Amino acid sequence: MFGAGGGTSSYREMEETDLIILWGSNAREAHPIFFHHVLKGIHNGARLYVVDPRRTPSAQWADVWLGLDVGSDIALANAMGREIIVSDLHNKAFIDHATSGFEDYAAAVEGYTLARGETITGVPAEAIRELAHAYATAPTAQLCWTLGITEHHDAVDNVLSLVNLALLTGHVGRYGSGLVPIRGQNNVQGGGDMGALPNRLPGFQDVENPDLRAKFEDAWGVTIPPKRGLHISLMHEAMDEGRLRALYVVGENPLQSEADGEAMQRRLGGLDFMVVQDIFLTPTAELADVVLPAAGWAEVEGTVTSSERRVQRMRKAVQPPGEAMGDIEWLCMVARAMGHDWPTPTAEEAWDELRSLSPMHGGMSYARLEEMGGIQWPCPDESHPGTLFLHGRLWEEDTGPKAPLSVVEWTAPVDPLDDDYPIRLTTGRRLDSFNTGVQTGRYQSPRRIAGVLDLSPEDAESLGVGEGDMVQIVSRRGRVTAPIRLDRSLRPGLSFMAVHFPDDVDVNRLTIDAWDPKSGTAEFKATAVRIEPVPS
Amino acid sequence: MDIRLLLDRPTAAEREAVDRVLGSATSDWDGGGPSRADGHVARGGRATRRRRHLLLPALHAVQDESGSISRGALGYICERLSIPPAEAYGVATFYALFDTGKPRAPVMVHVCDDLVCMRRGGAELRIRIEETLGPEREGAGERSWGSSPCLGQCDRAPAALVHTAGTGYETLAPYDGVTSQVTIGQDRGELTLLRRAGVVDPASLDSYRAAGGYSMLDRAIGIGPEGVIASLEISGLRGRGGAAFPIGAKWRGVAEAMGPDKFVIANADESEPGTFKDRVLMEGDPFALIEALTIAGFATGATKGFIYVRGEYPVAETLLAGAVAQAYEAGLLGRDVAGAGFTFELELRRGAGAYICGEETALFASIEGHRGEPRQKPPFPTECGLFGRPTAVNNVETLVAVLAVLEMGAETFASIGTERSKGPKLFCVSGDVTRPGVYEVPFGTTLRHMLDLAGVGGSGRVGAVLVGGAAGAFVGPESLDMELTFEGAGAVGAGLGSGALIVFDDETDFGPVLARIARFFRDESCGQCVPCRIGTVRQEEALVRIATGRTIGGLEEERTRLGDLARVMTDASICGLGQTASTAIQSAMRLGLAGAP
Amino acid sequence: MSDPSVTVTVDGRDLEVPAGVSVLDACRVGGADIPTLCFGPTMTPANACRVCVVEVEGSRTLVPSCSRRVEEGMRIGTESDRVLHSRRLVMELLGSASELDRAGGDLPRWMELSGADPSRFGEAEPEKGRQPPSPGHGHESIPGRAATVFEPVKVEDELYVRDYSRCILCYRCVDACGVEHQNTFAIAVAGRGFDAHISTEFDVALPDSACVYCGNCVAVCPTGALVGKIEYDMREEGVWDETRQEVTRTVCSYCGVGCNLDLHVQEGRIVKVTSPHDHEVTQGNLCIKGRFGWSYVGSGQ
Structure with a gap:
C-alpha cells in the first residue's frame, strides 16, 4: 500500500480499537488466533462489522453483517465513500495534508448512491449507510481483509477501493487505525519481503530501478535481468502460447491449487521439462520429470514474516526423512550442477546477506529475533525496536509522497449468472x-x-x-x-x-x-x- | 457469536413459551421463521448478547410449560439470545427447580424435608407420599415427588410445593389443609412492619393507599434524596438479611456513584431454613416493598430496580407481579414517578431453587443469566454490582423498615431497641412451639420472651434454639436470657442472621439434625471454591458417621477433623455460605448436643 | 512515565511495588513462596482453589492473593498458622476428591511441604460415575467412604482425552474455552456443589459439541485431566518421559498469523505442541491446525 506491501497495523491494535471491519475475511476459521485479538477488542467495546457473502462464524460475532453479493465489493466501498462525502464525514484536514486525487475520487463515486449500492450488492441501503457512518465517525478503526477481496478478477481494484476508505477518513497511519490484509500462508508476506514477486528484489526494491539493481549485482556478482518477470497468470498464458517450456516448482501444487483444473493439466502436461521440489509426491509432482524430496517444516531453519510484518525464526526440531534436504541445499546443489560455485550457506548466513541488502531488515539479527520474539519491519538497524504501525509519516509535518486516492469502478464477475448457471x-x-x-x-x-x-x-x-x-x-x-x-x-x-x-x-x-x-x-x-x- | 447447536428442535409449545418471554424472533438468524428476506444483512452482536439476562426467565418459561427443559428448547433459547448451549446448560443445571434430565411426570411434588417440617409431620408425610407415588424422583405416572430444602412455610408445616406442567406452582402448607392467609403469631397490638399485613387486600393498590400506602414516597420526595439518606443514617437502621450493614452508608455509596446507570435490588430470595418473615411481608403487604424500593431508587439515583423473589414463593410472586403492574398503571413506576420527575423501572425476577442466590453477588450473577456463583469481594456492590454497576441490595424487611423510619421519624426509630440494634425486628419462631409464626418485637427482646410468646412445645422443655437458621448457631437453655440484638447474639457466639428461631425440645436426637444441616450446605454450595465445595461434603460425611456411630478413629478425631474443616471453610471460602457452613455444627459441638461419647 | 508505586509489608518486610499488582505478585517480589493452582498467567484469576490465600490485616477472612490488588499500607502475612492451615486443608480436600498423581507444576512439592494427608477423610468411595445432576436434592453418602469426582475416562476422538477424575474444577479450561481466549464456550461448569463438573451441553460427546479442538483447554489444565491423546497413550504405556524431551520453538506452518509453537520432541518424534503463554501473538493459544496438524512431519514420501 502506497509503498511497501504489508499490513499497516499490529494485532494488539485490534484489542484497543473502536471499530473493526472484516471484509471478505472469515478470520474465525481461517485465522483463528488473529480472531482472538479481534475478540479481545470486541470485549473491550469495539464494534465489529463483517462484509461477506456468507454469514460465516466471523459474521455471527458482528454487530452488523453485510451479506453482499459475490464480486460487488467495489460497489459497496464506493457507495460508502460517497455516503461519507455527502454526509460531510470525510477527514478534510487529513485529505488535504496527506493524500492526492480527492477531487477525481469524489467525482468517480458520485454515481454510487446508496440505492445503486443496494441494487448491485443486495445489501439494504440503510446498512450501507450505517457502516459508512460508523467507520467515518469511529475514533479509531481497523479495516481487515483476506482472499475474499483478492481472489477476484479485479483484485487490486478491490484493495484500492478499501484503501480509499481509509484515506478518506484518516484511518491509517496512527495507533488503532489501519489497513490489514491477513495473509493466508505462513510466509506469503515473507515471500514478498524476500523478493518472490515478478517485479521486486528483496525488501520490495524495484527490479527496474538501475541503482537498486546495481547494489545486488555488486553483491551477487551476476547480472540481473532488468525487466520484471511473469506473474503466475502470465506464466499460464506463456505456457498456453508455448513460450514457457520448463518449470521449477518449489513447494506448490498448482495442478490442484490453480483455477480451471483442466487447463492446468494441459499446461503442465505440455511442458518440455518440470522439476518439483516438495515434501510430498503431490499430483503436480507426479507429472514432473524430476522430483527433489524437500525437507519440510520443523526439519529446517529459516525465518517467516507474519501478517503484522513480524519476522520470526523457524527452527529445526527433527531430522528430515530419507534423502530429503532443505530448499537452500537443493538450490545450491542445482546451481553447482549447473556449473556455479555456490557453497551451501547456513540459514543464518543467508539471512545476514539479505540483511545487508534489504534496508527494512537491516536490524534483525538472529540474536535479536530470538530475544525479542520476532521483530516487525521496517527495522533498519540494531538499535531499532521494529515498527508497530506503518505510514505514521502521513500525520507528520513532512508527509513524504502523498497517498493517492484511486478511481476504481465496479465491474461484474467475469463468470455471469444466467438461466443455465443460476x-x-x-x-x-x-x-x-x-x-x-x-x-x-x-x-x-x-x-x-x-x-x-x-x-x-x-x-x-x-x-x-x-x-x-x-x-x-x-x-x-x-x-x-x-x-x-x-x-x-x-x-x-x-x-x-x-x-x-x-x-x-x-x-x-x-x-x-x-x-x-x-x-x-x-x-x-x-x-x-x-x-x-x-x-x- | 458463532454458537453451534445440537440438532434437536423445540416443540411448538416450547417455542411459544420462550417467545412469550423474549418476544417473537425478528429474523431467521435468531431462530425465526423460514423466510429469508434478510439474506443480505443481520444484526446482532452486542445488542443480542446484552439480552443474556433473560436466560433465567426463558428457562422458567420452558420448565413451567413442559416440566423439564429439553435439548430443543434449550437450543432455541440459546439461538434467540446468542448464548452458547454449554453455558446455558451450566446455568440450567445450577437450579433445583429446573429439570434437564429425562422428561418428568407432569406433576412434581417438592416435599420439604428440612429441619422444621421433619419435626412437624414431614417425616410421616414423606412416608405417605412414597407409598402412593413410589420412590423419590422415579414416579413414571402422572405425579412424581422429590425432597426439597426448607420452603419457608415453617409456620404451616409440613409443606410441599407442587408444580404442574402448563399450570405453575402451588404451595401446600400444611400439606393437608392449605391456609392461604397470612399468619402472624402475636396479637396485632402495636405492629409497625407488619401493620398492614393481613389487613389490607394485597392485590389492591387502592386498599394499600387507603391504609396510608405511598404517603412515604411523597414524604421522601419532599425531603429529597439527601434527606432520605440522612434520615436512614440517623435511624441506625441496619440490614435485616444477616449481614447487618448500615443501610444509610450503603445508599450513600450508591448515590455518590456518578450517572444513572446503577441499580437497587430487593433481595427476596428468602431461603434460610426456618425463615419466612419476608414471605409474610410480601404476601401480606406487597406494595410496601415496591414503595420502599421506589424510594431507594429515588434516594440513590438508580433508575432501575429488581425484586429477586424466591422461586418457591409462588403466592408472593403472583401478588408482586400484580402490584408492579398496578403501580405502573398508576404512574408510580416508570417515567416521571408520581409526577416527581424521576424515572424508576422495576422488574420482578424469580429464583429457581438455589439458596446461594440470596448472597448478593450470586444474586447479580443469577439476574445476569450466569450460574449463581458469588464473586470475591472487594469490589463491593456499591461500587461494582449488577452488570458491573453500583448497586444497593437490601433485604425485604430492611426495605419495609425504611418506610417505618420515614413514617415515625429517624430519631423515634433510633430510640427503639439498643445502642447498636435499632428499631422493630421480625423473628420467625418455629419448631417445637405451640404458636409458630412471625413476631415483631423491639430489638433487645430476650429469647426467653420470644419463647413465652410462641409457647414451647414438644416435651415443653427447651433443648436448644437454633438462632439464625442453618447458618446460625445453637443456643442452649442456659442462654435464654440473651438479648436478641446483633451484639447480644454475638456475645453467645451466634448471630441473628435472618431472624429465624428454631426451637428443639430436650428430647431431640441432635445427630440427624446436625447431619441435615450439613447436608443442606452440601446441597446448596455453589461448587466454586474448594473449601466449601469439598469441605461441606467432608463435613456431612463426618456427621453421618457420628450419627450412625461409625467414626473414623473415634469421636475425638472426628471432632478434630470437623474443627479443621470449619476453620478452612470459615477462613478461606469465597462467600458467606462456606464461611458459615460450620457455625451451627461447631456451636452444637461446643454445647455437647451431638457426638457425646 | 513510571507507574506509581505503593508500599506494602510482606511478612514484616516493607516493600515498594507498582500500584495495581496483585498481592501474589507483591508477595513473590518479597520472596514469599506461595502455591497456586487455578491461577493462570494469561487469565483473569478465578480465585476458586483458595490455595494461595494469605492474611491481610483488617480482613476478617483470608484473602486470595491471586485476585486481590495491593493497596497502600497493606500488611500481608504468608506464613501464619492460619494461612498454613488453609493451604494444607485445601490440598487435603483436593487430594481426597481428585486424582493428583499427574498434576504438574508445584503441586507435588506443596503437598509434601504442607504435610497434607488426603486419606484422613476416609477411603475413597467405589467408582460409580456421575449421576445426571439434580442440584439441591440431597446425595446419600456412603458411611465411612469419601466421595470423589470420579468419572470414566472420555476418549472420544484422536486428539484429546478427558479424564475428569483428575479435575479440580479450577475453571481454567472453561475460561480458556470461554471469554478469556477462545470464546467457543464448548464446555462450562454444570451441576452444583460437589456435583459441579465440566460438561458440554447435556453432557454430549465432544465431537457433537461446539468444540473446535483448539486444545487451548488442554494447554491450561494443571492436573492432566485434559491431555493430548498421544501423551495420554504414552503415559498409559509408561513411556512418556519429559526428561528425555527437547522443546524447540518455531512458527506454525499454516496461515499467516505467525503463531509461535513449541515442539516437544521425544526420540526424534513430535509428541506434543504447545505455544508460549508469554508471546503476545498467541498468549499460549493455538488453533486445531497449529496444535494438532503436524502429523505429516516425517511422513514424506
Whole structure:
C-alpha cells in the first residue's frame, strides 16, 4: 500500500480499537488466533462489522453483517465513500495534508448512491449507510481483509477501493487505525519481503530501478535481468502460447491449487521439462520429470514474516526423512550442477546477506529475533525496536509522497449468472484444513467436513435434494460430483465449497481462470454453476 | 457469536413459551421463521448478547410449560439470545427447580424435608407420599415427588410445593389443609412492619393507599434524596438479611456513584431454613416493598430496580407481579414517578431453587443469566454490582423498615431497641412451639420472651434454639436470657442472621439434625471454591458417621477433623455460605448436643 | 512515565511495588513462596482453589492473593498458622476428591511441604460415575467412604482425552474455552456443589459439541485431566518421559498469523505442541491446525 506491501497495523491494535471491519475475511476459521485479538477488542467495546457473502462464524460475532453479493465489493466501498462525502464525514484536514486525487475520487463515486449500492450488492441501503457512518465517525478503526477481496478478477481494484476508505477518513497511519490484509500462508508476506514477486528484489526494491539493481549485482556478482518477470497468470498464458517450456516448482501444487483444473493439466502436461521440489509426491509432482524430496517444516531453519510484518525464526526440531534436504541445499546443489560455485550457506548466513541488502531488515539479527520474539519491519538497524504501525509519516509535518486516492469502478464477475448457471459458487477454507489438504489431510480431525457442496436449505428444497445427497455441480468449464451439506449461513442462490479436498472433489475444475491483470490472481471466488441431482 | 447447536428442535409449545418471554424472533438468524428476506444483512452482536439476562426467565418459561427443559428448547433459547448451549446448560443445571434430565411426570411434588417440617409431620408425610407415588424422583405416572430444602412455610408445616406442567406452582402448607392467609403469631397490638399485613387486600393498590400506602414516597420526595439518606443514617437502621450493614452508608455509596446507570435490588430470595418473615411481608403487604424500593431508587439515583423473589414463593410472586403492574398503571413506576420527575423501572425476577442466590453477588450473577456463583469481594456492590454497576441490595424487611423510619421519624426509630440494634425486628419462631409464626418485637427482646410468646412445645422443655437458621448457631437453655440484638447474639457466639428461631425440645436426637444441616450446605454450595465445595461434603460425611456411630478413629478425631474443616471453610471460602457452613455444627459441638461419647 | 508505586509489608518486610499488582505478585517480589493452582498467567484469576490465600490485616477472612490488588499500607502475612492451615486443608480436600498423581507444576512439592494427608477423610468411595445432576436434592453418602469426582475416562476422538477424575474444577479450561481466549464456550461448569463438573451441553460427546479442538483447554489444565491423546497413550504405556524431551520453538506452518509453537520432541518424534503463554501473538493459544496438524512431519514420501 502506497509503498511497501504489508499490513499497516499490529494485532494488539485490534484489542484497543473502536471499530473493526472484516471484509471478505472469515478470520474465525481461517485465522483463528488473529480472531482472538479481534475478540479481545470486541470485549473491550469495539464494534465489529463483517462484509461477506456468507454469514460465516466471523459474521455471527458482528454487530452488523453485510451479506453482499459475490464480486460487488467495489460497489459497496464506493457507495460508502460517497455516503461519507455527502454526509460531510470525510477527514478534510487529513485529505488535504496527506493524500492526492480527492477531487477525481469524489467525482468517480458520485454515481454510487446508496440505492445503486443496494441494487448491485443486495445489501439494504440503510446498512450501507450505517457502516459508512460508523467507520467515518469511529475514533479509531481497523479495516481487515483476506482472499475474499483478492481472489477476484479485479483484485487490486478491490484493495484500492478499501484503501480509499481509509484515506478518506484518516484511518491509517496512527495507533488503532489501519489497513490489514491477513495473509493466508505462513510466509506469503515473507515471500514478498524476500523478493518472490515478478517485479521486486528483496525488501520490495524495484527490479527496474538501475541503482537498486546495481547494489545486488555488486553483491551477487551476476547480472540481473532488468525487466520484471511473469506473474503466475502470465506464466499460464506463456505456457498456453508455448513460450514457457520448463518449470521449477518449489513447494506448490498448482495442478490442484490453480483455477480451471483442466487447463492446468494441459499446461503442465505440455511442458518440455518440470522439476518439483516438495515434501510430498503431490499430483503436480507426479507429472514432473524430476522430483527433489524437500525437507519440510520443523526439519529446517529459516525465518517467516507474519501478517503484522513480524519476522520470526523457524527452527529445526527433527531430522528430515530419507534423502530429503532443505530448499537452500537443493538450490545450491542445482546451481553447482549447473556449473556455479555456490557453497551451501547456513540459514543464518543467508539471512545476514539479505540483511545487508534489504534496508527494512537491516536490524534483525538472529540474536535479536530470538530475544525479542520476532521483530516487525521496517527495522533498519540494531538499535531499532521494529515498527508497530506503518505510514505514521502521513500525520507528520513532512508527509513524504502523498497517498493517492484511486478511481476504481465496479465491474461484474467475469463468470455471469444466467438461466443455465443460476447459482453463485464461492470457495474458501474451513477451520481444520489448509489449502489443498496436502498437510492437513494427515491428521484425524473430528471437525473435518470433507468435500461437500454447501447449499442453502431453500435451494436444496427447490432442487429436491437433502443433506448428504449426491449432486453434480456444473460450470461452464467442467463438472464435479459432491454430496450436499445444508448450510443456513447461505442465502438462496449462493453455494460454497472448500478447497481442501482436490482428490475427492476438485473444485478448481469449476473455477474460472479469469485473472486480475494487475496482480495475476485468478477469480476463485465467483463461479457460476448449476446443480443437478444425481439419481440414486 | 458463532454458537453451534445440537440438532434437536423445540416443540411448538416450547417455542411459544420462550417467545412469550423474549418476544417473537425478528429474523431467521435468531431462530425465526423460514423466510429469508434478510439474506443480505443481520444484526446482532452486542445488542443480542446484552439480552443474556433473560436466560433465567426463558428457562422458567420452558420448565413451567413442559416440566423439564429439553435439548430443543434449550437450543432455541440459546439461538434467540446468542448464548452458547454449554453455558446455558451450566446455568440450567445450577437450579433445583429446573429439570434437564429425562422428561418428568407432569406433576412434581417438592416435599420439604428440612429441619422444621421433619419435626412437624414431614417425616410421616414423606412416608405417605412414597407409598402412593413410589420412590423419590422415579414416579413414571402422572405425579412424581422429590425432597426439597426448607420452603419457608415453617409456620404451616409440613409443606410441599407442587408444580404442574402448563399450570405453575402451588404451595401446600400444611400439606393437608392449605391456609392461604397470612399468619402472624402475636396479637396485632402495636405492629409497625407488619401493620398492614393481613389487613389490607394485597392485590389492591387502592386498599394499600387507603391504609396510608405511598404517603412515604411523597414524604421522601419532599425531603429529597439527601434527606432520605440522612434520615436512614440517623435511624441506625441496619440490614435485616444477616449481614447487618448500615443501610444509610450503603445508599450513600450508591448515590455518590456518578450517572444513572446503577441499580437497587430487593433481595427476596428468602431461603434460610426456618425463615419466612419476608414471605409474610410480601404476601401480606406487597406494595410496601415496591414503595420502599421506589424510594431507594429515588434516594440513590438508580433508575432501575429488581425484586429477586424466591422461586418457591409462588403466592408472593403472583401478588408482586400484580402490584408492579398496578403501580405502573398508576404512574408510580416508570417515567416521571408520581409526577416527581424521576424515572424508576422495576422488574420482578424469580429464583429457581438455589439458596446461594440470596448472597448478593450470586444474586447479580443469577439476574445476569450466569450460574449463581458469588464473586470475591472487594469490589463491593456499591461500587461494582449488577452488570458491573453500583448497586444497593437490601433485604425485604430492611426495605419495609425504611418506610417505618420515614413514617415515625429517624430519631423515634433510633430510640427503639439498643445502642447498636435499632428499631422493630421480625423473628420467625418455629419448631417445637405451640404458636409458630412471625413476631415483631423491639430489638433487645430476650429469647426467653420470644419463647413465652410462641409457647414451647414438644416435651415443653427447651433443648436448644437454633438462632439464625442453618447458618446460625445453637443456643442452649442456659442462654435464654440473651438479648436478641446483633451484639447480644454475638456475645453467645451466634448471630441473628435472618431472624429465624428454631426451637428443639430436650428430647431431640441432635445427630440427624446436625447431619441435615450439613447436608443442606452440601446441597446448596455453589461448587466454586474448594473449601466449601469439598469441605461441606467432608463435613456431612463426618456427621453421618457420628450419627450412625461409625467414626473414623473415634469421636475425638472426628471432632478434630470437623474443627479443621470449619476453620478452612470459615477462613478461606469465597462467600458467606462456606464461611458459615460450620457455625451451627461447631456451636452444637461446643454445647455437647451431638457426638457425646 | 513510571507507574506509581505503593508500599506494602510482606511478612514484616516493607516493600515498594507498582500500584495495581496483585498481592501474589507483591508477595513473590518479597520472596514469599506461595502455591497456586487455578491461577493462570494469561487469565483473569478465578480465585476458586483458595490455595494461595494469605492474611491481610483488617480482613476478617483470608484473602486470595491471586485476585486481590495491593493497596497502600497493606500488611500481608504468608506464613501464619492460619494461612498454613488453609493451604494444607485445601490440598487435603483436593487430594481426597481428585486424582493428583499427574498434576504438574508445584503441586507435588506443596503437598509434601504442607504435610497434607488426603486419606484422613476416609477411603475413597467405589467408582460409580456421575449421576445426571439434580442440584439441591440431597446425595446419600456412603458411611465411612469419601466421595470423589470420579468419572470414566472420555476418549472420544484422536486428539484429546478427558479424564475428569483428575479435575479440580479450577475453571481454567472453561475460561480458556470461554471469554478469556477462545470464546467457543464448548464446555462450562454444570451441576452444583460437589456435583459441579465440566460438561458440554447435556453432557454430549465432544465431537457433537461446539468444540473446535483448539486444545487451548488442554494447554491450561494443571492436573492432566485434559491431555493430548498421544501423551495420554504414552503415559498409559509408561513411556512418556519429559526428561528425555527437547522443546524447540518455531512458527506454525499454516496461515499467516505467525503463531509461535513449541515442539516437544521425544526420540526424534513430535509428541506434543504447545505455544508460549508469554508471546503476545498467541498468549499460549493455538488453533486445531497449529496444535494438532503436524502429523505429516516425517511422513514424506
